[in-house]
Amino acid sequence: MATAIIEIGVLLVVAAPTPSEGFKFGFNNSYTCHCKNDEKCDIVTGRCDNGCLKGWGGPSCQQGNVALGSEEVSQSDILIDSYGPKQAVDGYTDTAWTFNHPCIHTSFSPWAWWVIDLQRTFSLRFLKIFHQAGYAQGFSVHIDNELCFKHTNVSNPPTEIPIECGRTITGRHVNISSIRSDDFFHYIRLCEVEIYVCSRGTFGSDCNKFCHCSNGDECDVITGQCPNGCQKGWKGASCNTDIAFGIRPHGNRHHRGKGNMFAILQIQLLIYTHMATDIIEENMCARLQI
Numbered sequence: 001m002a003t004a005i006i007e008i009g010v011l012l013v014v015a016a017p018t019p020s021e022g023f024k025f026g027f028n029n030s031y032t033c034h035c036k037n038d039e040k041c042d043i044v045t046g047r048c049d050n051g052c053l054k055g056w057g058g059p060s061c062q063q064g065n066v067a068l069g070s071e072e073v074s075q076s077d078i079l080i081d082s083y084g085p086k087q088a089v090d091g092y093t094d095t096a097w098t099f100n101h102p103c104i105h106t107s108f109s110p111w112a113w114w115v116i117d118l119q120r121t122f123s124l125r126f127l128k129i130f131h132q133a134g135y136a137q138g139f140s141v142h143i144d145n146e147l148c149f150k151h152t153n154v155s156n157p158p159t160e161i162p163i164e165c166g167r168t169i170t171g172r173h174v175n176i177s178s179i180r181s182d183d184f185f186h187y188i189r190l191c192e193v194e195i196y197v198c199s200r201g202t203f204g205s206d207c208n209k210f211c212h213c214s215n216g217d218e219c220d221v222i223t224g225q226c227p228n229g230c231q232k233g234w235k236g237a238s239c240n241t242d243i244a245f246g247i248r249p250h251g252n253r254h255h256r257g258k259g260n261m262f263a264i265l266q267i268q269l270l271i272y273t274h275m276a277t278d279i280i281e282e283n284m285c286a287r288l289q290i
């Protein structure tokens with residue numbers, strides 16, 4: 001057993017990519033790690049020891065915020081230059097007004113709005129709004145003029161609002177607008193708007209489920225369904241069932257290895273039989289990269 005582990009250690013060193021290439025994980029090393037400081041992630045799950053790179057979230061760090069740092073933002077009007085539309089995509093989610101990182105601020109108007117142009121269409125469903133308490137009572141979110149979400153509650157919403165659109169909307173312009181046309185002295189103070197997109201081959205509200213679509217297509221963010229069927233070797237509604245080995249929660253699968261590498265794996269599997277779990281098998285396969 002000790003011998004086998006040492007050999008695996010050597011293989012791991014040889015197989016480790018240089019940081020400049022970006023570390024990979026998951027099935028066939030087809031997913032990119034998004035760890036803070038470009039660190040290596042868990043080779044099976046994509047998890048990062050020290051958290052995700054800025055702009056990425058979810059347990060596997062595969063949920064990207066496509067709004068972060070955008071230059072293509074505008075708002076109905078600007079009260080003071082430094083309270084302009086970029087404040088909502090500057091990466092500071094603090095909802096208390098601070099001098100260094102203020103929120104956006106429109107002037108007093110019954111029709112206040114803030115719009116971002118994402119520069120291309122995305123399949124959108126989940127976003128999060130951070131706003132200053134007391135300034136977002138009654139607002140709606142439209143994606144390319146289609147209603148995603150509406151807050152009509154007469155009370156103030158929490159300062160951090162996770163939003164799920166009623167359905168997945170394909171679009172590139174997200175418009176957050178005040179709907180309190182009754183109130184002349186109304187303005188919005190958005191501190192940050194995060195708009196989430198799953199990296200290719202992942203889906204779910206946290207982007208930690210894995211789909212395997214043909215042609216590397218993106219799958220539906222909720223169901224994992226592929227537009228043109230599954231990649232060869234995969235089946236199921238979300239294309240996450242390996243035809244040979246069953247459901248692979250992290251998108252990995254075994255391949256039939258050859259020669260010594262496969263022999264080492266066989267020995268390990270025998271040793272671990274009494275405690276063999278799917279996870280152990282998957283870890284070994286992934287480390288051996290077979």
Ligand SMILES: *[C@@H]1O[C@H](CO)[C@@H](O)[C@H](O)[C@H]1NC(C)=O
Binds near residue numbers: 028
């Ligand atoms: C794994 O990735 C390589 C290179 O990206 C590709 O050529 C190969 O077809 C992939 N294998 C499978 C089983 O998808």
Ligand SMILES: *[C@@H]1O[C@H](CO)[C@@H](O)[C@H](O)[C@H]1NC(C)=O
Binds near residue numbers: 153154155
């Ligand atoms: C408004 O929101 C508050 C807090 O989220 C909730 O307790 C209340 O029931 C809501 N009222 C209506 C009319 O939906």
Ligand SMILES: *[C@@H]1O[C@H](CO)[C@@H](O)[C@H](O)[C@H]1NC(C)=O
Binds near residue numbers: 111177
């Ligand atoms: C944003 O939505 C509001 C309300 O529907 C609308 O009045 C405004 O024109 C929209 N802004 C843009 C730039 O589309």
